[in-house]
Amino acid sequence: MQISRSRAVLRTVSQSRSLVLSSRVRAFPQRQRPIQxxxxxxxxxxxxxxxxxxxxxxxxxKYLNRAFWLSLLAGAGSFYYYTKKDRSPGPQIPHDxxxxxxxxxGSGWGATSFLNTLDTTEYNVVVISPRNYFLFTPLLPxxxxxxxxxxxILQPTRYVTRHKTRFVEVIEAEAQSVDPVNKTVSxxxxxxxxxxxxxxxxxxxxxxYAVGAEVQTFGIPGVxxxxxxxxxxxxxxxMQRRFMDCLESAAFPGQSEEExxxxxxxxxxxxxxxxxxxxxxxxxxxxxxxxxxxxxxxSKIKITLVEALPSVLPMFSKSLIDYTVSTFKESKxxxxxxTMVKEVKDKSVTxxxxxxxxxxxPCGMVVxxxxxxxxxxTQDLMAKLPTAQTNRRGITIDEYMQMVGTDGSIFAIxxxxxxxxxxxxxxxxxxxxxxxxxxxxxxxxxxxxxxxDELEASAATILHDDERKKVVEEAExxxxxxxxxxxxxxxxxxxxxxxxIGSDKAIAQLPVMNGSFASGGVLxxxxxxxxxxxxxxxLRNRTLVASDWVWTKIFGRDVSREW
Numbered sequence: 001m002q003i004s005r006s007r008a009v010l011r012t013v014s015q016s017r018s019l020v021l022s023s024r025v026r027a028f029p030q031r032q033r034p035i036q037x038x039x040x041x042x043x044x045x046x047x048x049x050x051x052x053x054x055x056x057x058x059x060x061x062k063y064l065n066r067a068f069w070l071s072l073l074a075g076a077g078s079f080y081y082y083t084k085k086d087r088s089p090g091p092q093i094p095h096d097x098x099x100x101x102x103x104x105x106g107s108g109w110g111a112t113s114f115l116n117t118l119d120t121t122e123y124n125v126v127v128i129s130p131r132n133y134f135l136f137t138p139l140l141p142x143x144x145x146x147x148x149x150x151x152x153i154l155q156p157t158r159y160v161t162r163h164k165t166r167f168v169e170v171i172e173a174e175a176q177s178v179d180p181v182n183k184t185v186s187x188x189x190x191x192x193x194x195x196x197x198x199x200x201x202x203x204x205x206x207x208x209y210a211v212g213a214e215v216q217t218f219g220i221p222g223v224x225x226x227x228x229x230x231x232x233x234x235x236x237x238x239m240q241r242r243f244m245d246c247l248e249s250a251a252f253p254g255q256s257e258e259e260x261x262x263x264x265x266x267x268x269x270x271x272x273x274x275x276x277x278x279x280x281x282x283x284x285x286x287x288x289x290x291x292x293x294x295x296x297x298x299s300k301i302k303i304t305l306v307e308a309l310p311s312v313l314p315m316f317s318k319s320l321i322d323y324t325v326s327t328f329k330e331s332k333x334x335x336x337x338x339t340m341v342k343e344v345k346d347k348s349v350t351x352x353x354x355x356x357x358x359x360x361x362p363c364g365m366v367v368x369x370x371x372x373x374x375x376x377x378t379q380d381l382m383a384k385l386p387t388a389q390t391n392r393r394g395i396t397i398d399e400y401m402q403m404v405g406t407d408g409s410i411f412a413i414x415x416x417x418x419x420x421x422x423x424x425x426x427x428x429x430x431x432x433x434x435x436x437x438x439x440x441x442x443x444x445x446x447x448x449x450x451x452x453d454e455l456e457a458s459a460a461t462i463l464h465d466d467e468r469k470k471v472v473e474e475a476e477x478x479x480x481x482x483x484x485x486x487x488x489x490x491x492x493x494x495x496x497x498x499x500x501i502g503s504d505k506a507i508a509q510l511p512v513m514n515g516s517f518a519s520g521g522v523l524x525x526x527x528x529x530x531x532x533x534x535x536x537x538x539l540r541n542r543t544l545v546a547s548d549w550v551w552t553k554i555f556g557r558d559v560s561r562e563w
Contacts, residue, residue, distance in 0.1 A: 092167040108134065111127070113428070114208055115157075116433075117433045118439060119436075126169045129170075132172045134156075138532060144230065144240050147284070152545045152548050153545065174188055185202055208413065215372065227269070228368065229369075230369045244560075246263045267361065269349075269368050271313060276312055276324065276500075282502075302334070307338075312337065320520055333502075342358065344366050381395070395412040445487075496509060505522060506527070
């Protein structure tokens with residue numbers, strides 16, 4: 001009995017202990033379970049796998065990404081540096097009365113190329129031109145239809161001269177006459193605003209005559225009064241205004257179909273590069289812009305190209321001429337070859353057709369791009385040398401760019417000359433560069449002559465035989481150098497011919513070895529653009545032209561008309 005009672009007590013104590021332990025476990029559940037799970041994870045889960053090795057492609061992409069950003073940063077830095085350098089030319093050496101003076105007439109291709117290349121350290125230079133900028137004429141048709149802004153193809157003359165070693169004086173004036181005997185140039189200020197002095201003259205030691213040429217109308221009635229030219233910047237702006245005026249007049253309510261077709265007929269006279277490129281640009285304007293903004297008129301616009309010779313672009317090969325003709329045919333541009341213009345009227349143009357018939361063709365606008373002739377100042381200068389200057393095409397020059405019949409003080413370059421080379425921008429540019437280099441050679445020759453005169457004068461005054469012998473030997477050495485000194489004649493290097501024919505196509509004829517390479521199409525069009533970009537004289541112009549091309553591609557051309 002005693003034993004059973006003690007067993008019951010032990011059982012009761014054991015149960016109470018179990019209850020206390022279980023209550024303790026329930027009281028602390030969050031402390032024990034995480035420890036058990038943590039312990040299980042450390043002992044039961046496998047170790048994490050090693051990170052995957054980077055692939056070759058991923059490494060290449062990473063390096064390409066870094067190279068892209070580094071090149072972008074370097075390009076932006078270089079662009080900023082060169083633009084800052086262009087805008088900060090720095091100080092210049094002033095005029096030196098002991099140096100010879102070169103007067104440059106003009107600011108076209110020849111004159112600007114001459115100024116770019118000339119070392120002004122040994123010369124005083126004065127530039128006289130009726131405009132204070134250089135005009136990149138090959139892109140003038142693009143300005144006429146709004147593909148490019150006018151400012152994009154202008155380069156201020158002072159941008160060129162301000163970066164020269166010695167100060168170059170730039171005078172915006174029109175030269176009136178040249179006196180080859182007294183070596184003077186007379187000029188006037190023909191601007192709208194004039195000061196107290198509006199005419200004067202200047203003396204020169206050397207004259208670089210680069211006044212260019214003016215439009216040749218061949219005396220055809222009505223050309224000056226009724227046609228648009230494509231020679232200067234204001235010509236392109238005038239053509240753009242007249243073209244848009246024809247469109248808006250055709251859209252005026254109540255116009256007859258006959259009058260609408262007349263207003264929308266554009267006639268381009270001249271089958272050279274300027275006329276062909278302008279026709280192509282007009283077609284692009286029609287296809288890319290006018291069809292959207294003038295849908296009721298676009299299908300009625302007609303472009304006709306008139307050429308007096310048997311074919312357009314005679315400077316190109318027959319294959320490229322045929323390619324241009326076929327491209328124009330696809331673009332619905334009419335080409336009339338062997339056709340002469342007899343008269344340009346206010347609302348029509350009179351043509352002499354190949355069959356000798358006379359046709360009066362109604363049109364809204366005539367653009368004249370048919371040749372050049374000498375300016376009046378050029379004709380007057382040639383008249384002062386009647387025996388030496390007999391070529392009616394322009395000034396006769398020798399192989400050193402010297403004007404024949406002068407004492408070697410007048411040099412003529414560019415379209416005002418009548419040389420064996422075609423009057424193109426490429427020829428004028430190379431002539432200007434050559435002439436600038438030849439002036440540097442003249443400085444060396446003048447220094448040798450001065451040194452020889454000094455040695456001969458000192459030899460005559462030296463009494464000691466040994467010293468006199470040494471001076472005489474030195475003089476003979478200088479005389480030998482002077483005898484070998486010779487300025488090389490001008491040698492033209494043809495770099496090829498390019499022309500844009502519309503529809504994002506261009507043609508190119510490039511010299512290769514002893515032959516030529518002819519190409520046409522879309523790829524040639526991109527080559528044409530890159531070639532013109534590289535030919536522009538400054539980073540500013542390249543940036544503006546490239547951005548204009550992108551802007552036109554994205555937003556199109558402006559169809560508003562300026563008054």
